Amino acid sequence: MPGMDNSSPAAVAGTAAHEALELALKSGKLITESLADFPEMVEVASAALHEVEERSIGAKLVASEVQLAPFPGIPEVWGTADAVIVRERELEVIDLKTGIGIIEADAPQLKIYSLLAREAFGSRPDGVVTTIVQPAARHDDGPVRSYRYSNPDLDDFAMELRRRVVVTQRPDAPRVAGGHCKFCKAAPTCEALKAHVFAGFHVVTPAEQAEDAELAELLDSAEPVTGWAKAVKDEALRRALDGHSIPGWKLVRRRGRRVWADEEAAVNTLMRAGLSPTDLFEPTVLRSPAQVENMLRYSDSRKTLRSLVEMRPGEIALVRENEPGEPVSRVRPGATFDGVRVVVEDDL
Numbered sequence: 001m002p003g004m005d006n007s008s009p010a011a012v013a014g015t016a017a018h019e020a021l022e023l024a025l026k027s028g029k030l031i032t033e034s035l036a037d038f039p040e041m042v043e044v045a046s047a048a049l050h051e052v053e054e055r056s057i058g059a060k061l062v063a064s065e066v067q068l069a070p071f072p073g074i075p076e077v078w079g080t081a082d083a084v085i086v087r088e089r090e091l092e093v094i095d096l097k098t099g100i101g102i103i104e105a106d107a108p109q110l111k112i113y114s115l116l117a118r119e120a121f122g123s124r125p126d127g128v129v130t131t132i133v134q135p136a137a138r139h140d141d142g143p144v145r146s147y148r149y150s151n152p153d154l155d156d157f158a159m160e161l162r163r164r165v166v167v168t169q170r171p172d173a174p175r176v177a178g179g180h181c182k183f184c185k186a187a188p189t190c191e192a193l194k195a196h197v198f199a200g201f202h203v204v205t206p207a208e209q210a211e212d213a214e215l216a217e218l219l220d221s222a223e224p225v226t227g228w229a230k231a232v233k234d235e236a237l238r239r240a241l242d243g244h245s246i247p248g249w250k251l252v253r254r255r256g257r258r259v260w261a262d263e264e265a266a267v268n269t270l271m272r273a274g275l276s277p278t279d280l281f282e283p284t285v286l287r288s289p290a291q292v293e294n295m296l297r298y299s300d301s302r303k304t305l306r307s308l309v310e311m312r313p314g315e316i317a318l319v320r321e322n323e324p325g326e327p328v329s330r331v332r333p334g335a336t337f338d339g340v341r342v343v344v345e346d347d348l
């Protein structure tokens with residue numbers, strides 16, 4: 001499979017969270033300042049740190065940011081686990097997921113990590129537990145989910161993996177398009193993805209006039225289109241910046257914005273001119289409960305925090321029927337599409 005694209009804003013924020021977690025696991029404290037540009041990641045990294053620490057109690061060994069060497073005979077299959085915990089009877093692989101798209105603990109990636117961890121740390125009688133920590137996703141089983149692979153499961157999987165890798169190395173290896181394509185650098189030029197994207201567009205009715213079932217089909221088709229269109233635009237921009245001429249398109253510089261040439265000098269000069277700090281600075285913003293909780297993690301005052309915090313209802317989302325989350329009520333009677341359900345908060 002061609003290379004993965006790790007340059008999206010979500011990927012950059014995810015990388016920052018993983019780096020913060022790695023440092024925190026080494027130092028025992030999350031440095032929230034390192035996530036100043038990604039405040040939403042403080043809670044995510046903090047939850048992962050807490051989980052690894054809890055699960056490490058009594059363990060023989062805890063390793064963080066573990067470079068798992070390629071599987072013997074398959075150099076393409078390797079990985080980096082956020083943490084591996086070695087216990088007497090089992091190994092546990094812990095992986096932080098920063099996105100909202102649900103990843104289950106028995107996902108293929110974690111299954112592969114289980115195999116690699118077993119190679120690296122040695123087999124244990126009770127096999128390998130995989131644990132996903134995914135605070136941002138709404139899952140019926142909560143933000144932390146685990147799955148256990150027995151050793152026979154992993155032996156069978158190793159054989160299957162070898163067989164599949166041999167197939168992917170053939171020049172005529174089949175390309176199977178799907179949700180995973182959004183990470184693929186070959187997406188803009190991949191015929192399999194293009195065919196997948198347009199396969200659903202036989203429905204020509206304008207959306208407002210579509211039957212519910214047609215609308216559901218359009219929703220199914222629209223998801224890959226969005227990712228594919230972005231991949232095409234990103235590729236065109238990359239080529240244009242490399243000097244290619246894209247017919248009908250041009251590079252322009254967006255309007256710039258004014259910034260202080262020297263902030264300290266500006267403040268001094270403007271205060272001498274009669275402006276006060278209140279005039280010059282934005283009001284201080286209270287940090288989020290997660291950020292404050294992390295600061296108080298070793299303090300008794302942490303208990304006080306609970307009485308100061310309330311849970312506000314989340315935003316309304318339209319999700320697939322097979323995705324986790326309780327339907328709370330419908331906006332209007334009959335607003336149910338085939339395979340898709342409208343989810344709204346009770347109190348609306």
Ligand code: SF4
Pocket residue numbers: 001002175176177178180181184185186187190191192193
């Ligand atoms: S099918 Fe998807 S993942 Fe495979 S090469 Fe095409 S775009 Fe990439």
